[in-house]
Structures are given as structure tokens and as C-alpha cells.
Amino acid sequence: MIDETWEYADADTQYHVHGLHPYPARMIPQIANRLIRENSTKGDTVLDPFCGSGSVLVEALILGRNAVGIDINPLAVLISRAKTTSINPTRFCSVSNEILKSIRQQMFLNRENKYEPGVFYFKNIYHWFKKEVIKDLSIIKECIDKLKNQDMAIYNLLRVCFSLTAYKSSNIAFSDNPYFIRAKTGKALEKHSPNTLEIFEKNLLNYQCRIEEFYNACTKDVSCKIHHKDSRSMPLKDNSVDLVVTSPPYGEESHTMSYSRFSQLSLRWLDFGSSYISRYSAKSLGSIITVFRNTSPILDQLYLELAKKNKKRAKEVFSFFWDYKKCIDEIYRVLRPNCFACIVIGDRSAHGMKVSNGELTKELGNLSGFCHEETYHREIPKKVLPRRDYKVDLINKEDIILLKKL
Numbered sequence: 001m002i003d004e005t006w007e008y009a010d011a012d013t014q015y016h017v018h019g020l021h022p023y024p025a026r027m028i029p030q031i032a033n034r035l036i037r038e039n040s041t042k043g044d045t046v047l048d049p050f051c052g053s054g055s056v057l058v059e060a061l062i063l064g065r066n067a068v069g070i071d072i073n074p075l076a077v078l079i080s081r082a083k084t085t086s087i088n089p090t091r092f093c094s095v096s097n098e099i100l101k102s103i104r105q106q107m108f109l110n111r112e113n114k115y116e117p118g119v120f121y122f123k124n125i126y127h128w129f130k131k132e133v134i135k136d137l138s139i140i141k142e143c144i145d146k147l148k149n150q151d152m153a154i155y156n157l158l159r160v161c162f163s164l165t166a167y168k169s170s171n172i173a174f175s176d177n178p179y180f181i182r183a184k185t186g187k188a189l190e191k192h193s194p195n196t197l198e199i200f201e202k203n204l205l206n207y208q209c210r211i212e213e214f215y216n217a218c219t220k221d222v223s224c225k226i227h228h229k230d231s232r233s234m235p236l237k238d239n240s241v242d243l244v245v246t247s248p249p250y251g252e253e254s255h256t257m258s259y260s261r262f263s264q265l266s267l268r269w270l271d272f273g274s275s276y277i278s279r280y281s282a283k284s285l286g287s288i289i290t291v292f293r294n295t296s297p298i299l300d301q302l303y304l305e306l307a308k309k310n311k312k313r314a315k316e317v318f319s320f321f322w323d324y325k326k327c328i329d330e331i332y333r334v335l336r337p338n339c340f341a342c343i344v345i346g347d348r349s350a351h352g353m354k355v356s357n358g359e360l361t362k363e364l365g366n367l368s369g370f371c372h373e374e375t376y377h378r379e380i381p382k383k384v385l386p387r388r389d390y391k392v393d394l395i396n397k398e399d400i401i402l403l404k405k406l
Helices: 029-039 055-062 074-083 089-111 131-145 152-169 186-191 196-217 259-269 274-281 297-309 311-334 357-368
Strands: 045-048 066-070 224-227 241-246 335-350 353-355 370-379 394-405
Touching: 029 055, 029 241, 029 335, 029 394, 045 055, 055 066, 055 074, 055 224, 055 241, 074 152, 074 224, 074 259, 089 131, 089 152, 089 196, 131 152, 131 196, 152 196, 152 259, 241 311, 259 274, 297 311, 297 353, 297 357, 311 335, 311 357, 335 357, 357 370, 357 394
Parallel strands: 045 066, 045 241, 066 224, 241 335
Antiparallel strands: 335 353, 335 394, 370 394
């Protein structure tokens, strides 16, 4: 039965820093806030081992909890670090306005043929960006990069603002799902003529307002630490966190949400090379095929039934859950006794078969040592996912699962 108290269908999910940058399958902040309030106290440490763009971490800080985030995606880590840094808004406005002034001057000189910027390049850049956009983005990047090693907090925020500008001024064919990345073609591409400076200015003004709102809302005596690490091997001590709130991937990247594909254009502009991006993409859950072995009744049955239809898909699905189980083991290790792990996850399908991610989470959690306390069910009114494509169906419901470490 759906619990309507978890719906938040009409809630504003983009308030203050939550609206700084899009990111796929983001947990809505109202759910994160409620789970933190109901299962921890002020001064506790809240961990999100799949922190994405930092929704859980931001809410933890607002509620007076210390926050720890882990993610393997470098764009997610950058966004989370920017969003969770409480910066004096007067200082941010002063520095960012100086950067904007410099950008305007450089662009003016360029239009007057008095200045030629070093034009940034990466493979297929002209497929994704118009020539004039590339030149303008190169100028913006050059001006922002002058802050490197001077003021890292503001530098990171401006890099996120730059990433958003690149995303919005690109040739991406935005549709109902902004996370499915493909380029415009034909007449749509011919008509596409973004004003890159205007986009950046609008984003920056928006950032200045949102940062002030977060600064006023954030508790000042708490801390946040974000690790660019793999959640199968967390850099945390045993029994060191008081609550886990997270929304893990629903399945292997090649068949569900490709976080690496969504992040790729931004990462290239942010100086992450293609080989680096390939290495991190190859570390996603299930990316390395694992030999089947008996694990849990539900997973074993799923593998056997799926193997009758498609052995390759069966191996991929099993490999994902084998890695997911390692993450649950790690969550159990770092969580203090008598504390909760709150996992928000939806079901999916593979080769036409339903995959009960919620039931598998409970069963794998039990094997790790957890006791299942409660499961709430909710519709997904705002969590944007690839609903249907030629590879997979994702179901528009999700489970909020509470596991307790005894």
C-alpha cells in the first residue's frame, strides 16, 4: 500500500542550494529531512554512501548533524562539496562579481578582435557545442581558473556554475527527461543559438540568492566531509556513524541510469580527461562480471529465471547485486549498533522480468547482519528517471527501507 505521507507531490524540491545543478535520480530533500529528523539527534553523524549531488548532506547540515558523503562520480563530488560549503554571501557576491566583470571585459575585447582566448578542445566538442559557444565557455573557464589555489570554496561553486552554463548552452536536445543525453539535429540544431554570457550571468545571480538562503539556514557548528571513493570500501572507521540515509543505483549503468554519460560533458570542461572518465566509469557497480554463486533466495531465483531467457543479462544483474551486497556490508560495518540505515530504492525490470530491488535490499541487508524494521512505499512524482527505453523499464514506485544494526 502506498503511504501518501511520503509523497511530497507538490513540494518545492529545488529550494536554496538544492537547485544549483541538475543531477539524475536525486533524492528529494523532504524525504532526506524527515528520515534524518526521525532517526537521529543533533550532533550525530549522517552518512550518504551514494551522495550524488548532496541532498542528504545539505539536509543533515541544516538539521544540526555532521555529514559524510561518498561518491565515485567526480562531478557528484564537486557539486556536493560546493553545495555543503557555507560561504558568507557578501564575500561570494564580491568575488563572483569581480569574475563576471573580468569575463565581460574579455568577451568584449574578443568581439573587437583585441583578444584571442585559448580555445578549449576535447574529442567531439563540435558535436556538442557551437563554435561561438566554445569560445565563450573558454573565456569563462579561463577567468574562473584564476581563482584556483586562492579560494577553493568559491572556486568550486563557480566551477559548478560553469558546469551548469556548459550544460544549458550545449547542443543537448532537452526533452521531458533532461538526463537522457543526445544532441540536437537538423533544423533544431540550425536554430540553436545560445547566449552563453547571458546564461552564465543568470546562473550566477541565481547562485548568489541560493547561497545566501543556505548560509542563513545552515547550522554553523557542524561539519561535512565528502570522499571521492568507492562505497564498496569506505574510508571510515568501524561504528563511526549514527545514521545512513541513501538512494543507491537501481541497477548497472549500462541498463538503467548512466551517471557517467550525464556527467561526461561537464567533466571534460572541468579538465577531467577521457581516460580518467573511462576509469571511473569502469568502477560502477556491476561493471566487472562476477561468476554466479548462491547468495540469497530471491537473487538466486532471479538469476536462474533470467538465465533461461538471456545468460548475459543474468550475469550482469547478478554482478550488480554482488557489488551492492559489498556496499551493504560496508554500511553495516561503519554504522553504530542500534542505529538505522534508511535506503530509498525502486524496483526495475531486466529482460522483461521484474527485479524487486526493495525485497533484495531487505534480504541482502539481513545477510549483512541488519534487522528489517519498516518499509514505506511511495509514488515517484518528481524523481526523474528514464521511465522506458529499449533496454529497461523502471517502475514509478519506490521503497523507503529502514534497516537496524543490532
